[in-house]
Amino acid sequence: MSTRLDKKMADLKAAGKKGIFIYITAGAPDVETTLKAVREAEKAGADVIELGLPFSDPMADGPVIQSASVCALKNGMTLKKELEIVREIRKFSDIPLIGMGYINNMYHYGFEKFVTDFKAAGMDGIIVPDVPHEESGEMRKICAAHDFHLAEFITPGTTEARMTETCKDATGFIYCVSNNGVTGVKKIDYSTIGKVCEKARKFTDTPLAVGFGIGSPEAAVAAAAKSDAVIVGSAVVKRLMDGKFAEAMALIGAMREALDAAYGKKA
Numbered sequence: 001m002s003t004r005l006d007k008k009m010a011d012l013k014a015a016g017k018k019g020i021f022i023y024i025t026a027g028a029p030d031v032e033t034t035l036k037a038v039r040e041a042e043k044a045g046a047d048v049i050e051l052g053l054p055f056s057d058p059m060a061d062g063p064v065i066q067s068a069s070v071c072a073l074k075n076g077m078t079l080k081k082e083l084e085i086v087r088e089i090r091k092f093s094d095i096p097l098i099g100m101g102y103i104n105n106m107y108h109y110g111f112e113k114f115v116t117d118f119k120a121a122g123m124d125g126i127i128v129p130d131v132p133h134e135e136s137g138e139m140r141k142i143c144a145a146h147d148f149h150l151a152e153f154i155t156p157g158t159t160e161a162r163m164t165e166t167c168k169d170a171t172g173f174i175y176c177v178s179n180n181g182v183t184g185v186k187k188i189d190y191s192t193i194g195k196v197c198e199k200a201r202k203f204t205d206t207p208l209a210v211g212f213g214i215g216s217p218e219a220a221v222a223a224a225a226k227s228d229a230v231i232v233g234s235a236v237v238k239r240l241m242d243g244k245f246a247e248a249m250a251l252i253g254a255m256r257e258a259l260d261a262a263y264g265k266k267a
C-alpha cells in the first residue's frame with residue numbers, strides 16, 4: 001500500500017522527526033472552523049489530520065469530544081456532508097487524512113461504499129474504535145482492496161499473543177492507546193505505553209502513534225519517547241469549541257517545537 005500517510009511517515013523517519021496527528025471533529029463548532037483548522041494546523045506543524053466523523057453515541061470519547069460531536073450533529077453533519085468536507089480539504093491540502101468514526105454510521109451507509117467514496121474524495125484510512133480486531137476481517141479486506149488503512153489498536157492491556165495478530169495486519173500506523181479510559185486530557189505516565197511500543201517493535205515496522213491524554217508539549221515529548229508519532233485530540237478540540245482558535249494553533253506549534261527540540265536530528 002502506498003498512501004499519503006505512508007509517504008509522510010517515511011519522510012518523517014528519513015528526517016529523524018516525530019509525527020503529530022491532530023484530531024478535529026468535522027463540523028464542530030462549524031464547517032468553516034473545521035476547514036480553517038485543518039489549514040492552519042498543517043501550517044503550525046501537524047503532519048496528519050484525524051477527521052472525526054460525529055456519532056450520537058461516541059463510547060470511546062470523553063466529555064470534550066462528546067460535546068463536539070453533539071454540536072456537529074446539531075449542525076447537520078452526515079457522512080454525505082463529511083465527504084464534502086474531505087473534498088474541500090483536498091482543494092487546498094495534501095495532508096494525510098485519517099477518518100475516525102463509529103461503525104454504525106458506516107454500516108448504514110454501506111462499508112464498501114463508505115471506503116470507495118471517502119477514498120475517492122481524498123481520505124487515506126479510517127479508525128473504527130468499536131470494531132474489535134476479531135470482527136474486522138471483512139472490513140480489512142475491503143480496505144486493503146482500496147488502498148485504505150484500517151487502524152489497528154494496541155493498549156497497555158494488549159497481550160503479546162494478540163499483538164502478533166494485530167501487528168501483522170496493520171498498515172499505515174498502529175494506534176497505541178496510552179490508557180484504558182476514554183479520550184480527554186489527563187495526567188498519564190507514558191512509560192507504560194512506551195514499554196508496549198517497544199514490545200510491538202519486535203513484531204512490526206509499521207509506525208506507532210501514541211494517543212489519549214496529551215495536553216501539553218511536555219506530554220507530547222513523553223508520549224513520543226518510544227513511538228513515531230503522537231495523536232492529540234481533546235486539547236485542540238476544547239480550544240476550538242471555546243472559540244480560542246489561535247490558542248489551539250499555538251499549542252500545536254509549541255508541540256512541534258518541543259518534539260523537534262527533543263528528538264530532531266542535530267545539525
Ligand SMILES: O=P(O)(O)OC[C@@H](O)[C@@H](O)c1c[nH]c2ccccc12
Pocket residue numbers: 023050052060061065100127129182183184185211212213214231232233234235
Ligand atoms: O482526545 P485525546 O485524549 O487527545 O485522544 C486522541 C483522540 O481524541 C482521537 O484520536 C480520538 C477521538 N475519538 C476517538 C475515539 C477512539 C480512539 C481515538 C479517538
